[in-house]
Amino acid sequence: MKRIGIKKRQEQAVLKQKRPLGKRIWKARYVYLMILPVIVWFALFQYWPMAWLSISFFDYNLYLGFAGSKFVGLQNFIDFFTGLDFWRLIRNVVLMNLYSLAVAFPMPIIFALFLNELRNQKVKKAVQTVSFLPHFISMVAFVTIVTEFLSPVNGVMADIFRFFGKEPIYFLGQAKYFRSIMVFSGMWQETGYNAIVYLSAITALDMNLYEAAMVDGANRWKRLIHVTIPGIMPTVVVMFILRIGSLINANFEKMYLFQNSTNLEVSEVIQTWVYKRGMIRYDYSMGTTAGLFNGLVALLLVIMANRLSKRYSDSAGIW
Amino acid sequence: MRRKIYGRVMAAVLAAALLTAGCGSGTQETQESGTAAQQETGQEESAGSKEFSYFGAIWSPYQETSPIFDELMERTGITVDFEWVNEDGLDTLLASKVAAQDLPDVISGGTKAPAAINDLISQGLIVPITDYLDNELANYGRLLTEEDRLYLTYQDDGEIYGFGLVMDVPQTFSTMIRTDWLERVGLDIPETWDDWMEVWRAFKTQDANGNGNPNDEVPFGFNYDMIKLMMNVFGINSNGEFSVVDGEYVYDPEHPNYELFLDTMRQMYEEGLLPQDFVTTAGTDFNTLGASNTLGSLIGYAEYAKNYTVSCRELDENAFYQCVVPIQGPTGTQSIPARAKVTGSAYITVAAIENGHLQNVLDFFNYVYSDEGIELTNYGMEGEFCEMVDGSPMIKAPYNESFAVAREEGLIPSTIPFCFTEDSYMQILTGGLSYEELDDAGQTFMDGLTINKPYYYTEPAILQTASYVECFDLREQQVSLRDRYIMGQISKEEYSTQYQALKDAGLGQMIEDVKAAYTEMTQ
Structure with a gap:
């Protein structure tokens, strides 16, 4: 294996940065493939549920959902504090x-x-x-x-x-x-x-x-x-x-x-x-x-x- | 190059495995949904089939399926899709079901209502049954007195929502004392409050259980979950939180005798007459205490006299808990609560209407409460569980040997609403034996069922107004204050100040609301 000097490596890194994002992703596609399940998991179970934090601005009726619940603004926060x-x-x-x-x-x-x-x-x-x-x-x-x-x-x-x-x-x-x-x-x-x-x-x-x-x-x-x-x-x-x-x-x-x-x-x-x-x-x-x-x-x-x-x-x- | 290919293959396999694992539950759910859909379609195809879903609590020794349930379904022609859940997990799972809009047609908390039933009612998710009690559920309605109906009424709209266990059986609470300990300390069965204090102090200071250790006796105990039994001693005829005083509905801490109750309990605790850990002595912990040969007297279910006598005799052959009349308190009163005849534990949800299953639910339970249904749930099928003697059903062995055996085989199914009769209760209680044929432990149990009759009071219903539900955490904090005062952790001034703070935070409003609700209800 050829030894590469620090300067050369830095030059290669700069060149890599200049490559289009798509190419860089394709190049490292297997690494991205491995991380995909984690990203999906995070998106589904960590970020998507955050949408339901808006429940705190409603007098939320579990069965009727947002459509059947009254919007109360910051009242829940006031009551809590x-x-x-x-x-x-x-x-x-x-x-x-x-x-x-x-x-x-x-x-x-x-x-x-x-x-x-x-x-x-x-x-x-x-x-x-x-x-x-x-x-x-x-x-x-x-x-x-x-x-x-x-x-x-x-x-x-x-x-x-x-x-x-x-x-x-x-x-x-x-x-x-x-x-x-x-x-x-x-x-x-x-x-x-x-x-x-x-x-x-x-x-x-x-x-x-x-x-x-x-x-x-x-x-x-x-x-x-x-x-x-x-x-x-x-x-x-x-x-x-x-x-x-x-x-x-x-x-x-x-x-x-x-x-x-x-x-x-x-x-x-x-x-x-x-x-x-x-x-x-x-x-x-x-x-x-x-x-x-x-x-x-x-x-x-x-x-x-x-x-x-x-x-x-x-x-x-x-x- | 080959290594690179292996690396790629491994990466692909790993990613695929992770994806499959991550999506596993979803796939399963889809499959289940598919199956459910297929079943639904299948059911639609078989014209005339009736069904409904039932989500309820189950506990040992009950089984998820039983020949009694099968027979009920066969006789009514209605298929019940039972979904059972452990009592502890019921409220959490029910919350998930509600949030997922996956309401079953019927929900049941077992022997009590699910914790959040009032919230479900206020959100319009529970169907009122008031109008059905004289028609579609007439067999249930006939078992209810006017008082029972008031007891079941939801205060905010005057409707009845819950139905459940109808206990047509003797009252079962009693006071019990170790007569062998009394002999050892040279005292008689106490009658007055001073007598009781003398006995408890003797139990505490002497080696009443004769094991050589004068410090391990607990003179008096009660299951912490039934602390209202202790309030009775002080003339507070409570349902656990409220009592009626001169026609007025009073929150227990506002009762004229509550201060006496607190001060006396504090003194008893300080003297070591109560279990040191009484606030955590409930359920199985209390049974462990009762069976440990260290408990001198107690208030609880009369059957404890039999159970604890049998258990303690493994340590002391002379052990004997005798049922006695209620303790005469410092104010001279004697009372003990009668067990509630009706319990609202099962509720029909709006899903039953949406699914077109409401009539099926009403028909099924109307049969359960019919004479035939009562006979089936209490005695089982003739020939298999019982035989007819002089025209009356007699439960056969081994089903009449204990409540545990009977329940395990499906009799007296408290996991669904039904009517528990006195006759079947007594048949199982005595195992088919007469009073004379019972041993002394069985006899004192039977005594406990009769000697307390003159002292029973009927508990007022808990009026679950909106403010009552809202103040659940303030009521919890009041209990905390009570226990800390009894245990000497706070002074009376601290108790009063903090209790006043709770009243100012909303408890005071709740007290007024329930009082007004009671007045309105009784008028």
């Missing part, structure tokens, strides 16, 4: 996610760094496998396990409390524990799985950097601080941006399953509210209004986080 629930929903989801961001977000990074430092491959694989498993438990089973674990009557936690001569605590019956239960159970479920992306980032690091650091006398700790962590920082930033984007999203299934009358004050979030409004009360207009608001805020948050990451880090952001 001025309703008793609005600030409570926002507060709950934001506090929950900030808590999760502060406590749960760093855990997969720490875990990946820990796994990377393990020298015994068998132990490493065993730890990795065990840590992945909770991710694959269905949410209903997962919530049942946590509920039983925390039960003040026959739960493991109750037994531990009794062993130390303390009265068991009804964790799921007190709003003040709800966020912690959500965050820490989420850590148990997702830390191992979320660490995959950081592990792959670590394995992609240039080994020459480690060798150079060793030559310079860096011990394992210093190699971790000065090579590994800076090396995976772009990945961390991208993951952070994605998390920021979902700052007002919540794990609906989990929130809903853990919800009871005593934690409703902190467990009701936009997603559970939308579900109750839309799927239980058939108030699709109000449900869609809340969902649309949720989506727009999430979009703004992602744009904001992306800009911040570009400004304050070496990362190129997501786009």
Whole structure:
């Protein structure tokens, strides 16, 4: 194979740009063919349904459709923003996610760094496998396990409390524990799985950097601080941006399953509210209004986080 | 070059596979539509065939098909296209069907109405049956008293929409107490409120179940879903949310005794007389508690006395839950709700009219509620499920051994509207045995059905006005306040302030609306 210099390659790239679009597409037709199903899927299931967001401007009658529904303009938005629930929903989801961001977000990074430092491959694989498993438990089973674990009557936690001569605590019956239960159970479920992306980032690091650091006398700790962590920082930033984007999203299934009358004050979030409004009360207009608001805020948050990451880090952001 | 060809072939195959996978469900749907269309055509060809579609909830031990359904269809000449769905998924699937304009002719929530039925009614998707009750559905209409009709009436337009299970059976709630625990703590069956408190405190502080652990007893419990049974103790004869006080329809938190209920419950919770996790102790969790040999007394279905006695005897051979009269509360009142005789659980949709199936639906269910239909659904076909003794049907073994067996085989099909008779209920309940032939657990169950009769009250209907439906989240938040107050998580001031905020946000208007609706209805 002929070696081509950088200059030559750049010239070829410029020439390629000058070719008509149709020719370029035809040239790469097999690549486009492969991506076609994804484009079709996105168009059908992600973009086409967006047309129905206009439900939020109607008093929508499910059976009669748009033709039989009354146009109400922004009334649904006014009702949603001025309703008793609005600030409570926002507060709950934001506090929950900030808590999760502060406590749960760093855990997969720490875990990946820990796994990377393990020298015994068998132990490493065993730890990795065990840590992945909770991710694959269905949410209903997962919530049942946590509920039983925390039960003040026959739960493991109750037994531990009794062993130390303390009265068991009804964790799921007190709003003040709800966020912690959500965050820490989420850590148990997702830390191992979320660490995959950081592990792959670590394995992609240039080994020459480690060798150079060793030559310079860096011990394992210093190699971790000065090579590994800076090396995976772009990945961390991208993951952070994605998390920021979902700052007002919540794990609906989990929130809903853990919800009871005593934690409703902190467990009701936009997603559970939308579900109750839309799927239980058939108030699709109000449900869609809340969902649309949720989506727009999430979009703004992602744009904001992306800009911040570009400004304050070496990362190129997501786009 | 060869590698390039392989690459192209692989790319084409992969893309084709992905496309096929992506479109798989659509293809299937098309095929199904095609089949459905063919069936429709086929049905059109067979002149005279009658049919309708039925979308309803199903739960264990009921089966999707049964010889009773087959017999009903054969006798009426009407084919019912049943589509069953798990109770938990019914509301979501129904919403999808409505949105897809794929309404079935009849929808049923099982033993209760689908959660969003009022929205469907207000959107004009449900057919009122008021005018049919004296003609096309006369067999159903004859089973309803004036009070039942009021109970079923939709407040906004005064029409009756729902029909469903008619329970012509004894009332079934009762209070129960472990008499073996009473012996152990040296106390008698309590009569007054102070007696009950003394007993509960004794259960709490002593090793009432005799297992060596004085801390595992739960003196008193109730299924959280039936907390209204606890309100009765305080003279609040509630339907779960409302009661009638001096002829006025009152939201429970506005009841004069509600504060007493809250304060006493808070005190009981603080003393450990109630399950620590009572807000999540419902359904199977409550059954687990009852069977655990740690529950001293309870209010619930009388059959719990039998079931829990049998279960607890595996741990303690002397275990015995005795049914007793309702607890005399702090105000001296004693009451327990009578089970609602009628339930609006099934609804005819406008699709039945559009499809030309309305008459078929009415004819089919009119037969189900006829004498022949009642006999068929309660006793099954003669020879197979029952035999005639002195002119009366007697359910044969094994169908009379338990409700579970009877239901699994298709008898007493609560998944469709029908009339459940006292006679078949008692035949299955006793397994064909007389009271004397029953064991003590069976006898106390039977006692529970009779000793409470003087204390029954009829629950007022829930008047589902537009504001009642609209305030569903505010009512949910009131329940949250109630439970948090009982559990000592908020003070009375916090409760009052937050409850007032809910009233200002719309709950207050709802309270006035339902009050006015009740006044109008009773006048």
